[in-house]
Amino acid sequence: MVLAAIFAIVYQNSIAGLVFWLGAVSHWIPDLVVSRADLPFLWLGEHDRELGTGLWDLPKRRLPSNTCLSLLVSS
Structure with missing residues (x-):
């Protein structure tokens, strides 16, 4: 987001x-919905909270969640 500025x-x-x-x-x-808890919230370095739900680690939920997100974003 700094790059946008x-x-x-x-x-x-x-x-x-x-x-x-x-x-x-x-x-x-x-990415927040499907990624592991490794997304930095405020880019503060070591002391930043890392967010994510971890759906990517659940193979049976990976395809439905990605399909729903793709449909949501494309509509």
């Missing part, structure tokens, strides 16, 4: 920076 400043285009930021957030949210 840098992108907006370098190219002097806040709309492009916003689109870049929305792309990052829209990718982080599905």
